[in-house]
Every structure is written in structure tokens, then in C-alpha cells.
Amino acid sequence: MDKDKLVPILKEDSNKINKNRDHRNIGKKLKFFVFSDRVGTGLPLWLPRGTILRKNLEEFLTDVQRKSGYEMVISPHIGHKKLYVRSGHWSKYGKNNFKPIHTPRKEEEFLLKPMNCPHHCEIYRSQEWSYRDLPKRFAEFGTVYRYEQSGELHGLTRVRCFTQDDAHIFCTYDQLLEEFKKVINLVVYVFRSLGFFTYTVRISLRDPKKIDDYIGSETNWEKAEKAILQVVKEENIEASVNYGDAAFYGPKLDFLIKDTIGRSWQLGTIQVDYNLPERFDLYYKGRNNKKCRPVMIHRAPFGSLERIIAIMIEHTEGNLPLWLVPDQVVILPISDKYVVYAKKILNLMLNYNIRVFIDNRNEKINKKIRDSEENKIPYMIILGKKEEKNEMMSLRRHGLGHIGIFSISNGIESIFNETNLKTIKLF
Structure with missing residues (x-):
């Protein structure tokens, strides 16, 4: 999953929120999490009660995903620099991430994992697939690391280490629209289960004036953008169009939920990607036994466990629901x-x-x-x-x-x- 908005969308400044609703104060008081200068700024430590809260969210979404045909996977916290060079993430975000880890072996460099997408591409690539096997839906609560500037850090909403509820769907072109609709239904179900009933939808496309900021061919982008626009039309979804907020590898559909004090937060991002399957040379055997390129869907309903917990604490003023709260x-x-x-x-x-x-x-x-x-x-x-x-x-x-x-x-x-x-x- 590409970089998310980790801050409120509306004008309200989360730094000025009432202290009785501020997730930093409530989290400390209820012994959910702490920060330590010795560990490092932007790196939350989860206490026993906060760990129960996280695990409850994980179990909830794991169960929802299992019933929707997802398979859980686990990828390492680091990856070879070459992995992210191939995906394009290094050239796009390399300067904003932690510096490479040099090993004793000459010219061997690793990175703290800034995103899960390349790892899931390699998981798909580890086997041969037929069109009969697709779609493959790989899900992971993957912890990623991004070196946010110290002035941008804010409680759990902007951190340097966070866990995404990430998933990547590899499907055929003919399956794309149906899979996209299923993800929309899953995202809306998650929102309602967490008590968010008011949301808006935004289509994020390329900035036509900055084509060089994106990877892939014009044909791939046209197909991806067409798919999102078609799904929105067929599902009768009211959505605004925003140019310039697409991921560097594909357009996306963003859901913005509204909390009890009127702020909007970007959650539930769904992205269509023709480019990473091409970069990683992913394929499946089609009906004619020829190699065919799958389409990739990226999605994360929560965005990250850290952010959704922060939002929910402030949304409820710490009065979490019975199924979720650590001590019932x-x-x-x-x-x-x-x-x-x-x-x-x-x-x-x-x-x-x-x-x-x-x-x-x-x-x-x-x-x-x-x-x-x-x-x-x-x-x-x-x-x-x-x-x-x-x-x-x-x-x-x-x-x-x-x-x-x-x-x-x-x-x-x-x-x-x-x-x-x-x-x-x-x-």
C-alpha cells in the first residue's frame, strides 16, 4: 500500500483537540501505549491493555477477511534494496525513509520495510498459477517503517513505525470489476462495524501536468482509471475526482470517514495497479496456456492499526465498544x-x-x-x-x-x- 494521509483532512487542527478527547492523553491514562525517548521518537510501545485492543482489531478483520477468501501471509521487516528499486519505491521515497542497512558483504544493502507491496509480489511470484487459481488474495498485518520528520510526528496518527492492515489481490482482467466491488463492500462493512456511518468517496487520479511522477505506460493507466470510474458508475457511488493524489503506480478510490467532532479522515484506500505486476514479471497461465499478466488491487480498510485506534479513541472519547475494549x-x-x-x-x-x-x-x-x-x-x-x-x-x-x-x-x-x-x- 502506498503512503497514506495520516492527518485529518479538514481544517480542524488535531493538535488543538480538547484534552479530554485527545488520544494521546486517553491512551496514556488508560495505559494503552507510551513513547520513550530511549526507544526513539515516533516509535510507540504497546502496553498490555493496548496490545489487547490491537489484537481485538486484528482478530475482527482477520475473521472478516477469512470469510471473504483472503489468505494471511507474513513478510520480513527488512528487504533488499534491489527489491524497492525494482518496484519504484526507492526512487520515489528513498530519501524520506531510513537509510540503507549495510552488511559486511560488499555492496549488500537492506532497507527497513517501507511498504508491503513488493513482498507480496514476490509471494505471488513464488509459485506458478493458472487462471483457475485466481483471484489470489494475500493479507498481512505488516509493520512498516518510514522516517517522518520530527515536526510532523503526532501521537499515533503520525509515527515512524506502524502496522498496515494490508492486502493485495491478484486477479484476471475479467475479474477486476467484481473484485473491486467486493473490496468496497468489505470496507463499508468495516466502517459500520466500527461506528462510522458518514463518509464520502474520492477518486484519486494522476496529475496530467506531472506525468513523469508516475510509473508505467499510458495504456496501463488508462485501463486502471477506466476500471475505477466504471465501478463507481455501476455501484451508483457519489464520488468527487481529485487529480494528483493517485499512487505513483496506479489510481485509487479513497474513503473519507467523518468522526463525531466533524473531522474527516482518509481510510479505506483501494488502488488498481497494472504496473507492479509488469515490473515483477508476474503472470498466470490463461485458457490458451499462454502467459497472461494479472491485475493487482491494493487495499487497507484501517490504513494502519495505530491510526484507526487514535481515530476511534477520539471519536468515542475513549468509550470503546464492549467487543473491543481490553477490560469488559x-x-x-x-x-x-x-x-x-x-x-x-x-x-x-x-x-x-x-x-x-x-x-x-x-x-x-x-x-x-x-x-x-x-x-x-x-x-x-x-x-x-x-x-x-x-x-x-x-x-x-x-x-x-x-x-x-x-x-x-x-x-x-x-x-x-x-x-x-x-x-x-x-x-
């Missing part, structure tokens, strides 16, 4: 006498894979509730004499307060059912 439930016994009962409920909830823990600190119950609210834990189970005697649980919902007394089975079932709802509810 906290059990609050009002005294040590009810810890045994709390452990009984804990074990039952763990059987449902609910992320739950007991707060058995020597603190007043009101203090525990306040702390749970500040930590934005969705559910609080209050246990005292009445609850233990009747084998019940008193439930509180973050942002709503007390919601009722439930039997153990009904309370757990209600929470479990909500964990399977892949949507965001704002408070």
Missing part, C-alpha cells in the same frame, strides 16, 4: 467477605471468554466505582450481602449508572450477547 467487566465486592462469591462469578464469565477481573483493593465501594468510571470500563458488577444471598448481581453501565439486579445467568448472558455486537455505542 470489573467485579467490585463491597468488602473482603464477598471475594469468594466474586471469584465464582469471575470463573463463570471466563468460561464465556469475557474479559473480567476483580477489584479487591482495600477501598470504599464508591471509590472503586469512580475509578472504574474513569478507566471507562463498560460494566461494573457490585456484590454485597443481598447479591450473595440471592445469587444475583447488581449491574452498572459506564456512562449510564445502575441498570438493574440480575440473576447470575441472565447477567452473564446479557453481557456475552453484547460482546458479539461489532458496533460502537457513543455516550
Whole structure:
């Protein structure tokens, strides 16, 4: 995937956002991630709770992709410089990336991986394919490295190390439109699952005045641009046209979601590429047993895990949905006498894979509730004499307060059912 916009599209300056919504403040307070000068600027360290958050997003998209016919792959964090020279990324972005790594071997140079596309081309190239095998859909949560200027770094939205939810589809010319439409449907499904229902669409084409900024033949570009325009027309998508924002190897369709405070963010980029398959000499055997060149589709609904997490934190003011949040439930016994009962409920909830823990600190119950609210834990189970005697649980919902007394089975079932709802509810 080519370089993304990692900043808001609209006028609002993300540096001036209210501190109560700023993902940097919330991320630190909720112990999601930290930055360390010793590690290096722009290189986030993910803490245990933030790692759970990331993994939940990965598992969600992995499941969506698996059901859509994608195969997961893994590529290394470095690659030979020659790989990126062949793809054209070195001449386009080499000066803006980390310097080459020189090995003891003469004239051998490696780069920290700035993008995943060349690696996936080599994965495709490792085998012979027939038209019957296509499309091949390779997906990866690939970590890439780009040397952003220090003045441009901003929390998780602009970093030097980030993980893309990248995928590359290799298909025949006849399959291109159908595959493109399927990617659009997947992107829209992901948006809705994350609580983004308002978005605009933009077609990004070449700047006709700067043709030399792009690789490939005029014929390849015409075919790629025609395909995107045709899909948009057939799907009745309202889209603006923007010249000059195409990737250097192909045009793209960009989705701009709008968050709760009116900012737009570029997500869901889909690119059509005839040029990298040509540069890497990729082919498949057609019906007549002759070598045919596949078409390549690049796509990344999140853009990067870092950016989508930052956007979602600010979009919800840190009130993440139950299916995604690291700690779903906290059990609050009002005294040590009810810890045994709390452990009984804990074990039952763990059987449902609910992320739950007991707060058995020597603190007043009101203090525990306040702390749970500040930590934005969705559910609080209050246990005292009445609850233990009747084998019940008193439930509180973050942002709503007390919601009722439930039997153990009904309370757990209600929470479990909500964990399977892949949507965001704002408070």
C-alpha cells in the first residue's frame, strides 16, 4: 500500500483537540501505549491493555477477511534494496525513509520495510498459477517503517513505525470489476462495524501536468482509471475526482470517514495497479496456456492499526465498544467477605471468554466505582450481602449508572450477547 494521509483532512487542527478527547492523553491514562525517548521518537510501545485492543482489531478483520477468501501471509521487516528499486519505491521515497542497512558483504544493502507491496509480489511470484487459481488474495498485518520528520510526528496518527492492515489481490482482467466491488463492500462493512456511518468517496487520479511522477505506460493507466470510474458508475457511488493524489503506480478510490467532532479522515484506500505486476514479471497461465499478466488491487480498510485506534479513541472519547475494549467487566465486592462469591462469578464469565477481573483493593465501594468510571470500563458488577444471598448481581453501565439486579445467568448472558455486537455505542 502506498503512503497514506495520516492527518485529518479538514481544517480542524488535531493538535488543538480538547484534552479530554485527545488520544494521546486517553491512551496514556488508560495505559494503552507510551513513547520513550530511549526507544526513539515516533516509535510507540504497546502496553498490555493496548496490545489487547490491537489484537481485538486484528482478530475482527482477520475473521472478516477469512470469510471473504483472503489468505494471511507474513513478510520480513527488512528487504533488499534491489527489491524497492525494482518496484519504484526507492526512487520515489528513498530519501524520506531510513537509510540503507549495510552488511559486511560488499555492496549488500537492506532497507527497513517501507511498504508491503513488493513482498507480496514476490509471494505471488513464488509459485506458478493458472487462471483457475485466481483471484489470489494475500493479507498481512505488516509493520512498516518510514522516517517522518520530527515536526510532523503526532501521537499515533503520525509515527515512524506502524502496522498496515494490508492486502493485495491478484486477479484476471475479467475479474477486476467484481473484485473491486467486493473490496468496497468489505470496507463499508468495516466502517459500520466500527461506528462510522458518514463518509464520502474520492477518486484519486494522476496529475496530467506531472506525468513523469508516475510509473508505467499510458495504456496501463488508462485501463486502471477506466476500471475505477466504471465501478463507481455501476455501484451508483457519489464520488468527487481529485487529480494528483493517485499512487505513483496506479489510481485509487479513497474513503473519507467523518468522526463525531466533524473531522474527516482518509481510510479505506483501494488502488488498481497494472504496473507492479509488469515490473515483477508476474503472470498466470490463461485458457490458451499462454502467459497472461494479472491485475493487482491494493487495499487497507484501517490504513494502519495505530491510526484507526487514535481515530476511534477520539471519536468515542475513549468509550470503546464492549467487543473491543481490553477490560469488559470489573467485579467490585463491597468488602473482603464477598471475594469468594466474586471469584465464582469471575470463573463463570471466563468460561464465556469475557474479559473480567476483580477489584479487591482495600477501598470504599464508591471509590472503586469512580475509578472504574474513569478507566471507562463498560460494566461494573457490585456484590454485597443481598447479591450473595440471592445469587444475583447488581449491574452498572459506564456512562449510564445502575441498570438493574440480575440473576447470575441472565447477567452473564446479557453481557456475552453484547460482546458479539461489532458496533460502537457513543455516550
